Amino acid sequence: GIMPTSGLFCAEDDITVSGQSIVWDRGREEVGETRTVDLPPPPGLFLSPPPRTFVNVSSKRSFGLTGNEDDYAVSGISFNDLPNELLTKIIEELSLVDRASLAATNKHFGELQRKTGYRRFDLITFGPIYGDDDVDKKFLVSEGDNMQHLNIYPNDLSSIEDVSSYLNQAIVETLWIEGSIDQETERKLSIAFKTVKFQKLHVFSDNKYCRRLASVLVKGRKGIKKLNMSWCNLENNEIEEAKKALVTLPPITESCTIHSKNLIDDEILVHLVRKSKETSLCGTMTLTAQGLARAFEMVYASQGANKLGVCVASTVILEFIRHLDPRNFSVENRFFYVIPWKNITHLKSGAKISYDCNSNGLCHVTMQLKNEKSVL
Amino acid sequence: MVLITLVSSDEQNFPVERELLKQSGTIETLIVNMNLDDEDTDAAAMPIPLPNVKGDVLEKVIQWMEHHKGDPVKEGDNEDNNAEIVVPQWDDDFFKPAMYGSKHLELTVAASYLDIKNLLTLSCKAISNTFKGKTGPQIREEWGVPNEFTPEEEEAIRKENEWSE
Numbered sequence: 001g002i003m004p005t006s007g008l009f010c011a012e013d014d015i016t017v018s019g020q021s022i023v024w025d026r027g028r029e030e031v032g033e034t035r036t037v038d039l040p041p042p043p044g045l046f047l048s049p050p051p052r053t054f055v056n057v058s059s060k061r062s063f064g065l066t067g068n069e070d071d072y073a074v075s076g077i078s079f080n081d082l083p084n085e086l087l088t089k090i091i092e093e094l095s096l097v098d099r100a101s102l103a104a105t106n107k108h109f110g111e112l113q114r115k116t117g118y119r120r121f122d123l124i125t126f127g128p129i130y131g132d133d134d135v136d137k138k139f140l141v142s143e144g145d146n147m148q149h150l151n152i153y154p155n156d157l158s159s160i161e162d163v164s165s166y167l168n169q170a171i172v173e174t175l176w177i178e179g180s181i182d183q184e185t186e187r188k189l190s191i192a193f194k195t196v197k198f199q200k201l202h203v204f205s206d207n208k209y210c211r212r213l214a215s216v217l218v219k220g221r222k223g224i225k226k227l228n229m230s231w232c233n234l235e236n237n238e239i240e241e242a243k244k245a246l247v248t249l250p251p252i253t254e255s256c257t258i259h260s261k262n263l264i265d266d267e268i269l270v271h272l273v274r275k276s277k278e279t280s281l282c283g284t285m286t287l288t289a290q291g292l293a294r295a296f297e298m299v300y301a302s303q304g305a306n307k308l309g310v311c312v313a314s315t316v317i318l319e320f321i322r323h324l325d326p327r328n329f330s331v332e333n334r335f336f337y338v339i340p341w342k343n344i345t346h347l348k349s350g351a352k353i354s355y356d357c358n359s360n361g362l363c364h365v366t367m368q369l370k371n372e373k374s375v376l
Numbered sequence: 377m378v379l380i381t382l383v384s385s386d387e388q389n390f391p392v393e394r395e396l397l398k399q400s401g402t403i404e405t406l407i408v409n410m411n412l413d414d415e416d417t418d419a420a421a422m423p424i425p426l427p428n429v430k431g432d433v434l435e436k437v438i439q440w441m442e443h444h445k446g447d448p449v450k451e452g453d454n455e456d457n458n459a460e461i462v463v464p465q466w467d468d469d470f471f472k473p474a475m476y477g478s479k480h481l482e483l484t485v486a487a488s489y490l491d492i493k494n495l496l497t498l499s500c501k502a503i504s505n506t507f508k509g510k511t512g513p514q515i516r517e518e519w520g521v522p523n524e525f526t527p528e529e530e531e532a533i534r535k536e537n538e539w540s541e
Contacts, residue, residue, distance in 0.1 A: 076478025077485065079519040086488055086500065093461065093504035100537040104512030105521045110533075120460075 084112060092118035096148045117168030117195070124150045124170070124196070126189060127178040154181075157188040164192045174200040177214070180207035190216050200226035206233050206259075215245040225253050227276075231260040232283060243268060252276035259283050264310075266291025274304040281310045284362075289319035292365070299367045300351035306369040314361045380412060381423040382438075388431035389423060396441045399449055401491030429486045433479070437486050440470065440495055450493035461501045471502040476518055 082090075091099060091113055099119070103110040150172075156163055175198040181189070186209035201224065203214040214229050227249070231242055242260075246268050249256070256276035258264070264272075264285040272279045273295045292312060298304045321331065321344065330345045341356035350370030357363035378394040382403070394413075397403045403424060406412075412419040426434060443466060463471070474480045484503065487496040507515055512533070516523055525533065 076482045078478065079481060079521060082481060082485070083488075086484060086496075089496070089500040090504045093501050094507055098504070098507045098510070101510055101512050101515055102507055104530075104533045104537060105516045105519075105523070107524050109521070 080106075080108075087112055088116050091116040095120060117165075117170065119166070119170045121148045121150050121170060121172040123147070123174045123176060124152065124167075124172045124198075125176040125178070126152045127176075129153050152192070154185060157185060157192070160188045160191055163188075164194070167192055167196050170196045172196055172198045174198065174202065175217070176202045176204075177210060178202075178204040179210075180205055181209045181213070183209055185209065186213045189213055193217055197223070199223065200228075202226075202228040203230065204228075206230040208235065208238065211238070211242065215242075218249060219245075221250050223253070224250060226255050226257075227252050228257045229259070231258060231263050233261065234263060239263065247271045249275055254278060255280065257282070260285070262286055266294070269295050269310070270298070272305075273298050273308055276305050278307040279305045279309070281308075283311065285311060287312050287316060289316050289323060292316060292320045293323065296346070296351070296353060296367050299369060300346040300349040302349075302369065308365075308367040310365050310367075312363055312365055314357045314363050317355055317357070317363045317365060378419055380407065380419050382434060383423045383425045384429055384431035384434045385427050386431045388434070390431075390434055390438055391420070392438055392441075393445075394419070396438070396445055399441050399444065399447075399492050399494065401493070403490060426490070428489050430482070433482045433486045436479075436483055437490065437492070437495070440467075440483075441492070443470075444494060447494060450497070461497060463498050463502050463505065467498050468502065471499065475502065475506060 087109070091102065094102065096119060099113050099116075103113040152163065175193065175196065177189070190213060198217075201214065201217060203210055205211075211229070211231060211234075218224060218227065231246075234242055239262075242263055243265075246258070246263070249272070252275055254276075255278035256272055257280040258272070259282045261283045262285070263283075264281050264287065266288055269281070269285075269287060269291050272281070287310070292310075295308055295310075299306060299308055321342075324331070324344065328347055330347060332343045332345075333341075341354055344353040345351070351368065352370065353365060353367045355363045355365040379391040380394055380397060380403075382390045382392055384390070394407075397407065403426075406424050410422060410424075411417050412422060429437070471480055471483075474483075480499070480503070484496065484499040487499055506518065510518070513523075515521065523530075
């Protein structure tokens with residue numbers, strides 16, 4: 001069933017290839033057929049008609065890989081023979097402890113383990129060295145059976161290539177950054193954490209470079225569960241940039257806590273309520289009663305966060321209450337020990353606002369859907 | 377039901393339901409390139425040779441695909457997914473009997489060659505699960521990895537890994 005084609009090698013039971021096209025004549029019953037495909041030939045394509053015996057997979061054996069070597073025609077490969085690409089995939093799934101064990105079996109596996117990213121951590125911290133820190137164990141510490149911690153100290157960044165290679169595509173539950181940093185450290189940490197996938201980010205520093213680092217780290221990220229950042233003490237030239245960073249925050253699936261001073265306005269509040277399941281905003285804000293009303297509307301209509309904590313001036317909350325339609329809301333006064341607080345309920349949804357005010361005219365307001373449990 | 381014939385390296389033929397083969401990126405590309413989806417094409421007469429997969433391994437691959445028929449096919453690596461992979465019970469039972477032998481490794485290599493992402497992921501995860509809590513010497517013994525280290529090198533590695541003990 002093979003027909004030689006012009007200028008091409010063609011052997012019986014073999015393939016005929018012509019650059020970017022393949023021409024073959026396949027034997028099909030008595031007739032045969034010629035096809036031309038304007039694509040490179042699939043690997044191993046051959047021309048002989050299919051043998052007439054077929055294997056019926058479903059009826060031949062029950063499920064499961066049998067352990068009987070006789071079932072295999074040719075003795076197979078060993079673990080050492082696996083291509084690096086597959087070994088890498090296997091290593092990526094190992095915990096740090098198991099990676100160390102694999103690395104201890106063989107030089108090749110040791111080398112491969114070192115080069116393979118995707119290390120998994122429960123916590124990565126960056127911050128200054130405290131008195132009781134064991135700096136000899138700064139780079140890799142395992143605590144308990146399942147907790148994988150990595151502490152990075154400023155001095156570790158002297159070899160940023162090593163750190164970023166070690167953290168390549170690392171998967172971490174919590175990334176914790178604290179202390180003041182300088183511009184150079186900000187640059188190095190941006191490189192080190194560039195490919196790190198984190199679920200929770202805590203930045204406990206109100207340092208300008210730390211703020212900027214946090215903005216860079218969250219920009220365009222997906223899958224962030226918790227975000228805890230400080231944006232107080234902003235310099236004037238930082239405010240616009242910080243606002244831009246906040247309105248471009250990606251969705252936060254659990255909670256977003258931001259400490260700030262005169263940064264949160266109505267627009268940012270609405271954005272954060274839309275983007276995060278729980279939003280907690282601390283510090284002074286430039287919110288209006290309209291912004292508060294819009295945020296509460298989103299909470300009781302389940303259009304975003306189902307819990308919001310925010311601080312506003314008492315004048316703002318009083319104006320907000322003044323504009324409530326009594327047909328839709330009920331207001332009650334309560335006491336928590338000696339502290340008076342109010343409870344406002346949206347009658348249709350059961351969503352509540354609670355607030356209490358201090359003597360400085362600042363009120364802490366909590367909005368939440370009925371029976372919503374806090375994840376903060 | 378359209379059947380497409382896969383031919384293993386030892387020339388065993390496996391007629392396989394077209395739908396199942398969507399799980400294999402490699403075969404799917406071949407089907408498209410060979411126009412086997414065209415109504416005018418007699419797909420049964422155009423077997424797809426898989427010269428890198430032996431019949432017994434291909435048979436297991438097909439069994440696996442049959443069980444996972446209709447599962448969503450993974451499109452590339454999901455970069456947003458940080459969750460640890462869990463091998464479902466059926467797959468664990470499927471892999472386990474041959475785990476430390478060549479069969480499971482051949483299945484893994486075949487999954488890679490055939491670009492069956494879900495099978496490859498689960499198969500690699502099943503292998504990595506066998507390392508859990510094991511020491512280097514235990515892994516060596518179970519998987520037949522030769523020890524290339526001198527006693528001095530081994531001692532140095534042990535010290536390096538003290539943190540993990």
